[in-house]
Amino acid sequence: MHYRTDDLTTRIDEITGGRGVDLIYEPVGGDTAATALKSIARNGRIAMIGIASGAYVPLDSMGILLRNYTAVAVLATPHADPATEIAVWDRLANLAKQGAITTPVGTGYGFNEVPRMITELAAPGAGTSVVRVAPE
Template identity: 60%
Template sequence: MRFGAPADSVELQRMTWPEPAPGQVLIRVHAAGAGYPDAMMAAGHFPLMGDPPFGLGEEAAGEVVAVPSGSRFSVGDQVTGITGFLDGWGGYAEYTYLREESTIRIPAGMTTEQAGGFPIAFRTAYAGLVDRAPIEAGEVLLVLGAAGSSGGAALQLGKALGATVIAVAGSQEKLDFCKRHGADHVLNHRSGDLPARVADITGGRGADVVFDPVGGETAAAALAAIARNGRVVLIGVASGKPVPLDSMDMLLRNYSAVGVLATPGSPAAEAVVWQRLADLADRGALSTPVGRVYDFREVPEMISRQTAPAPGKTVVRITSE
């Protein structure tokens, strides 16, 4: 591919997949999760990506077809994980490599589409709400873009960790979606005074943690609703603009901002993260809120829609099981 509009830049290529190297697992892809980063990559705005061509699709689920010696997986295992997209092996393909340290067997009861859209969003939410700005039971979590991929995952993880969750979205359809997936309170950022409504819900205290994959004006309004000693978790810029941080305001109200990039830690640390996520999924506390499912041939159209997606996690069906 080349950078540009998805209809012009995204193209099919015939490839071969060598035997997986240590740390890789080769799978036949059944479904792949999608999101706003796809649009950034296609346009050439994704900060970690080099020059094209490269493979699109950060996560995928499917059947293991080859493993290196010493792998903890076996041929035939049904798994989901993060692809080697930074090395050119994306999930929108018949086969792809997963990073073994970021791969798990698909939890019981999880559909193929749910599995395909599970790893990135929930690993990102975990990095924000456990690793970087730990949310504690009883605290208030304000989730921006709560009907989207990472926002929907943060909503569920926050609930699983015992927080009261206020979900923020931009339409009644999206607010209804958030309510169905466990939000305690829902707010439309397009109507009314967001800080005043958060203050009303929290008895004037504000939100302990703001989970921000959006940036821009919505995030700026959310910062006005943060509690003293609160934390804002910077996940992304779906609005196209980062949240404007005022260091004097941070000082006077004693809150902090942390950036979150869910890169792997040590193999031992990653194993703990993924086991905890898998356990929560097995218990039904986490479930990918699947939205629209696209066919493989619709990938360019799908990417073009990721700047304003419908509620839920977008997933691409690659091959039948």
């Protein structure tokens, strides 16, 4: 499924038999969050962990009341507990080394290509864009 071309709400209805999802892990915000919330189940939860889109999660108090769902916001900052932050990043780096987590790489750019990369972010392709800051 591709979030830019496929209908997320329809796909979730197919997967859950129209019941909806119990938990939404929401790092994006904005339109993506609004679309995801259409599929939250009664008594579900949304964990708002970021606003990568630059827009907040549009919560509707009537929707929360009628579906009886819970919205929780979590903002983890390195200033809260630096030792924990270091431990988390170390754990993530180890998981990546072991191949337990991966990120599909889409397009690689040289450092001098950053302006072009920024322009292309308006309609990114699949995978994560990577900028090489040192020669290969």
